[in-house]
Amino acid sequence: MHDIKAIRDNPEAFDRGLARRGLPPMAAQILRLDHELREHTQRLQATQAQANSEAKAVGTAVRSGDSSLIEAAKAKVTSIKRSILSGEQIERDLRKRLNDALAVIPNIPLDEVPDGKDELANVEVRRWGEPPTFAFKARQHFDIGEWLGLMDFEAATKLSGARFVVLKGALARLERSLAQLMLDHQTQVNGYTEHYVPLMVRDHVMYGTAQLPKFRDDQFIVTSMAVRQQLLEQALATASEQQLTDFRNGAIGQVEFVRRVLEDAPSKEDYWLIPTAEVSLTNLVREKVLDEKDLPLRLTAYTPCFRAEAGAAGRDTRGMIRQHQFTKVELVSITTPEQSRDELDRMTACAESVLQKLGLAYRVVRLCTGDMGFGSRMTYDIEVWLPGQNTYREISSCSVCGDFQARRMEARYKPADGKGTRYVHTLNGSGLAVGRTLIAVLENYQNADGTVTIPEVLRAYMGGQDRITRP
Numbered sequence: 009m010h011d012i013k014a015i016r017d018n019p020e021a022f023d024r025g026l027a028r029r030g031l032p033p034m035a036a037q038i039l040r041l042d043h044e045l046r047e048h049t050q051r052l053q054a055t056q057a058q059a060n061s062e063a064k065a066v067g068t069a070v071r072s073g074d075s076s077l078i079e080a081a082k083a084k085v086t087s088i089k090r091s092i093l094s095g096e097q098i099e100r101d102l103r104k105r106l107n108d109a110l111a112v113i114p115n116i117p118l119d120e121v122p123d124g125k126d127e128l129a130n131v132e133v134r135r136w137g138e139p140p141t142f143a144f145k146a147r148q149h150f151d152i153g154e155w156l157g158l159m160d161f162e163a164a165t166k167l168s169g170a171r172f173v174v175l176k177g178a179l180a181r182l183e184r185s186l187a188q189l190m191l192d193h194q195t196q197v198n199g200y201t202e203h204y205v206p207l208m209v210r211d212h213v214m215y216g217t218a219q220l221p222k223f224r225d226d227q228f229i230v231t232s233m234a235v236r237q238q239l240l241e242q243a244l245a246t247a248s249e250q251q252l253t254d255f256r257n258g259a260i261g262q263v264e265f266v267r268r269v270l271e272d273a274p275s276k277e278d279y280w281l282i283p284t285a286e287v288s289l290t291n292l293v294r295e296k297v298l299d300e301k302d303l304p305l306r307l308t309a310y311t312p313c314f315r316a317e318a319g320a321a322g323r324d325t326r327g328m329i330r331q332h333q334f335t336k337v338e339l340v341s342i343t344t345p346e347q348s349r350d351e352l353d354r355m356t357a358c359a360e361s362v363l364q365k366l367g368l369a370y371r372v373v374r375l376c377t378g379d380m381g382f383g384s385r386m387t388y389d390i391e392v393w394l395p396g397q398n399t400y401r402e403i404s405s406c407s408v409c410g411d412f413q414a415r416r417m418e419a420r421y422k423p424a425d426g427k428g429t430r431y432v433h434t435l436n437g438s439g440l441a442v443g444r445t446l447i448a449v450l451e452n453y454q455n456a457d458g459t460v461t462i463p464e465v466l467r468a469y470m471g472g473q474d475r476i477t478r479p
């Protein structure tokens with residue numbers, strides 16, 4: 009969420025920031041809504057002051073003993089109170105219009121973010137390690153996993169459809185071992201505090217980290233059968249004739265029918281499956297006032313993540329690169345504004361250090377304005393080398409969001425000087441995406457005979473096993 013005062017003070021800078029993201033000017037539209045709200049609020053305050061004055065007039069009339077004067081004064085107060093109630097509703101509606109408009113505008117990039125339309129304009133910052141060379145044609149992870157008999161996409165499709173996988177035996181243990189290595193490293197070496205967090209959250213939590221409302225279609229929503237039946241009955245009672253016709257003819261299914269009819273009235277019993285532990289971890293500070301001496305906070309969690317991948321049709325359709333369900337070790341930092349930029353570099357280094365322990369070659373790129381996430385002010389992507397694809401692929405994104413999320417969550421801190429409160433800054437990053445790390449290990453440590461050598465740092469987690477072979 010943007011600071012409306014900052015837009016008022018410098019609308020040109022706001023529009024320049026949006027232009028860097030390829031968006032049209034929006035300051036004038038926002039300021040019109042803001043002006044309408046402020047004018048109405050001033051009128052409402054004047055009406056409330058009038059109500060206070062008229063209430064005193066009632067007292068004066070009562071003391072006079074004149075019944076007609078008393079009734080007239082009471083009637084005037086009643087009329088003003090009705091006007092106030094109506095005005096308060098209008099104020100809420102105007103505030104909602106302003107907040108809704110601000111909620112779908114992306115964050116403003118830092119000056120050091122390169123301008124560009126897409127990933128072609130990203131800037132490589134550094135590389136680490138040398139990609140391995142093989143005396144044989146490197147295979148992709150799915151060919152390796154299926155040959156080993158330990159990666160089963162067909163079984164997963166029968167269970168859940170496309171973009172799922174079943175891992176078995178040593179690969180299932182390898183996935184768990186990688187997560188344990190990452191958690192141990194981030195907590196014991198890099199100072200993050202491990203958390204176990206909910207995987208299902210409410211609307212306001214998703215809103216706090218900016219998954220809602222902009223990216224509603226990218227998320228999975230969970231509703232109990234009892235609530236679904238209630239929603240269906242409510243939808244049937246309030247649907248238009250056309251909506252009822254479409255539903256009865258089978259043009260739209262039950263879930264889509266309910267969504268269309270009740271889109272603006274979600275059930276309080278709905279939950280969202282988290283797309284990343286960033287959602288749960290960052291919201292741990294929502295509506296809190298922290299002490300500056302306790303910052304930065306560094307939090308981590310290992311969780312499943314759920315994404316609809318609504319915009320990924322036709323991309324990475326084979327294998328584990330892009331799945332509806334995957335696991336990730338997430339890193340979150342809560343800082344002061346002065347700390348946040350340095351913390352981004354630190355977080356990125358923490359994520360890189362896992363790849364270094366695993367001996368996996370990678371590069372770090374600074375994302376351009378057109379490739380950067382909605383809530384980010386600046387993002388580093390870490391891309392690991394995948395021999396089977398003969399290219400680098402993203403395995404972590406580390407972003408600084410400034411106070412963009414904090415304003416949505418009302419997360420503040422009390423400065424050491426004790427003067428008022430300020431919004432915290434938030435950062436998030438993958439430390440790392442576990443499934444993609446498994447992919448990288450399979451492809452970089454593959455052998456000519458189809459087996460996979462287990463990196464030395466993982467062998468203790470794998471019970472001393474040094475190679476994955478066909479059962």
